[in-house]
Amino acid sequence: MIPFVNLSSQRNAYREELEIATQRVYDSGCFIGGKEIEALEAELSTYSGATQAITCASGTGALLLSLLALDIREGDEVIVPDFTFVAPAECVALLGAIPKFADISKDTFLIDPAAVEALITPKTKGIIAVDLFGQCVNYEALKKIANTYDLWIIEDAAQSFGASQFGKKSGNLTRIATTSFYPSKPLGCYGDGGAVFTADENLASRVRALANHGSTEHYVHESLGTNSRLDALQAAVLRVKLRHLEDELMIRRQNAEIYNAFFAHFKNVQTPTIAAGNTSTFAQYTLVTEDRTFWEKKFAKAEIPTCIHYPQPLHTQPCFANFGAHKVSTPQTEELCGKVLSLPVCAFTDVKEILLRISSKSSE
Ligand SMILES: Cc1ncc(COP(=O)(O)O)c(C=O)c1O
Structure with a gap:
C-alpha cells in the first residue's frame, strides 16, 4: 500500500x-x-x-x-x-x-x-x-x-x-x-x-x-x-521544510492537473474547482462522485489509499447535540458528505503510477 x-x-x-x-x-x-x-x-x-x-x-x-x-x-x-x-x-x-x-458552495x-x-x-x-x-x-x-x-x-x-x-x-x-x-x-x-x-x-x-x-x-x-x-x-x-514548500506546492498542483486530465473522461466524477484569483495548496485532492463506492473499491484493489473528508456534517456530531443542531439545514454539506473522495496528492506521490495501476486493475 x-x-x-x-x-x-x-x-x-x-x-x-x-x-x-x-x-x-x-x-x-x-x-x-x-x-x-x-x-x-x-x-x-x-x-x-x-x-x-x-x-x-x-x-x-x-x-x-x-x-x-x-x-x-x-x-x-x-x-x-x-x-x-x-x-x-x-x-x-x-x-x-x-x-x-x-452551508458551503457545492463547487468549491x-x-x-x-x-x-x-x-x-x-x-x-x-x-x-x-x-x-x-x-x-x-x-x-x-x-x-x-x-x-x-x-x-x-x-x-x-x-x-x-x-x-x-x-x-x-x-x-x-x-x-x-x-x-x-x-x-x-x-x-x-x-x-x-x-x-x-x-x-x-x-x-x-x-x-x-x-x-x-x-x-x-x-x-x-x-x-x-x-x-x-x-x-x-x-x-x-x-527546513519551509525552504522546499514552493517546490512541493508546484508538484502538488501538477499532480492535481494529472488527476484532472484523467477524470475528465468520466461523466460521473467532478474534479476540484479552483475559484478565479485563487491558487490551491491541494492539501487534499477531492473528487465528488455519485459512484463513491465503485471508486473506493477500485483504488483499494490497486492498493491505493483514499480518504473521506468529511463523512458527516459537523452539526450532526454528538458533541454539538446541545447547540440547536436539529434546526440546522445544510443541504449542500449533506450531499457532499455522501459523495466526496480524497486521493493521494502530496509532492512525493507518483500520480502517474497510481493512474497506471488503476487503469490496469480496471481492465482485469
Ligand atoms: C481546517 C482545520 N482547522 C484546524 C485544524 C486543527 O489543527 P491541529 O490538528 O494542528 O490542531 C485542522 C487539522 O486537521 C484543520 O484541518
Whole structure:
C-alpha cells in the first residue's frame, strides 16, 4: 500500500538538512522559545506577508488563542462552516460560545457568504472561515458582510498555508489567521504545531501572552492563559521544510492537473474547482462522485489509499447535540458528505503510477 501522505520519501529527500537543523537544537540546549522559534516566526512572516507570526502548539491551539484574544464570551455566536474538520466549531463551543453552522458552495466546498449572512443575529461576533482543501474562501464577499455587521473574521489556514488569493498569501487576508503544522499538512512538522498570523500589534501581544500562561513578564500573569508553545525541534524541522514548500506546492498542483486530465473522461466524477484569483495548496485532492463506492473499491484493489473528508456534517456530531443542531439545514454539506473522495496528492506521490495501476486493475 502506498502511503496517503508520503512522509518517509520527504524525509529521505531532506535528510541531511533535517539532521543538521535538529542537531543544532540538541546542541543548543534550548528547547522552548529562543533563536530557532524567533527565526521561524520571522521566516513565516516574510513568506506569508503577515506582519506577525506567532507559533503555538497546534492548529487547534491557534484557533483557541485567536478566539480568546478576540475576547469571545459565553453565549456569543460564531459562524463556522458545517463541512470541515471539527476544530473551529469545537473551539467556539469549548469557550462557552455557540457555533452556528453555515452551508458551503457545492463547487468549491467553501463557506457560502449568503449562508453566513442568513445566520447573523445580534449575538454574532465573528466568522471562522476555513480555506478547505487548500484554497481560500471568497474574502472579498465575506469581508463586505463582516464590515456591514461589525464582525471579525478568523481565516483558518490549516489547509491553505502557501496558497494565495489575487496574489496575496493565505494567512494575510484577514485581521487574524491561524494554521496547523500537523505532520500531513502541506507544511508539517514532526509532531503537533501551529501558528497565528496578524498585523494587529495588540492582538499579537495578547496571543503571545495567552500562549504563555497570560504572562509577558516572568511569573507575572496578567490574564488567564494556557501553555500553547511550539518547541524548538519542531521549529528547526519547519524551517527546513519551509525552504522546499514552493517546490512541493508546484508538484502538488501538477499532480492535481494529472488527476484532472484523467477524470475528465468520466461523466460521473467532478474534479476540484479552483475559484478565479485563487491558487490551491491541494492539501487534499477531492473528487465528488455519485459512484463513491465503485471508486473506493477500485483504488483499494490497486492498493491505493483514499480518504473521506468529511463523512458527516459537523452539526450532526454528538458533541454539538446541545447547540440547536436539529434546526440546522445544510443541504449542500449533506450531499457532499455522501459523495466526496480524497486521493493521494502530496509532492512525493507518483500520480502517474497510481493512474497506471488503476487503469490496469480496471481492465482485469
Ligand atoms: C481546517 C482545520 N482547522 C484546524 C485544524 C486543527 O489543527 P491541529 O490538528 O494542528 O490542531 C485542522 C487539522 O486537521 C484543520 O484541518
